[in-house]
Amino acid sequence: MKRLLTILALLTLPVLAADSPHGGVLGVPGGRFVFGSVADGSILSTFMLDTQTGRLWKYSVDKEKGLHLAPIVYTLADGTISLLPTDTKQELELLERKRALEAQTKEKGKTDGK
Numbered sequence: 001m002k003r004l005l006t007i008l009a010l011l012t013l014p015v016l017a018a019d020s021p022h023g024g025v026l027g028v029p030g031g032r033f034v035f036g037s038v039a040d041g042s043i044l045s046t047f048m049l050d051t052q053t054g055r056l057w058k059y060s061v062d063k064e065k066g067l068h069l070a071p072i073v074y075t076l077a078d079g080t081i082s083l084l085p086t087d088t089k090q091e092l093e094l095l096e097r098k099r100a101l102e103a104q105t106k107e108k109g110k111t112d113g114k
Contacts, residue, residue: 032050058072
């Protein structure tokens with residue numbers, strides 16, 4: 001795995017850096033993972049996005065771990081920690097409310113039609 005990350009880094013970083021002064025994107029159409037970079041001044045940060053789950057990792061290098069992908073962790077509005085930037089609990093509650101409202105509307109239509 002470490003060797004694969006090294007190869008990806010060597011192939012990805014020059015392409016991303018040359019693509020645009022503000023970073024770039026590297027991926028395969030229909031592929032699950034996309035590598036992208038963001039330039040902040042002279043610092044170029046590279047990220048990997050899982051297009052199926054929405055999870056995001058930052059490509060990092062340090063003396064102890066060497067080349068590695070560090071997961072991006074989000075703090076949601078209620079203070080909970082998540083690996084996704086969205087509050088799935090809140091989304092589920094909204095979806096349940098929407099379904100209940102649709103069921104009420106449908107039931108009301110049935111009783112109005114009688």
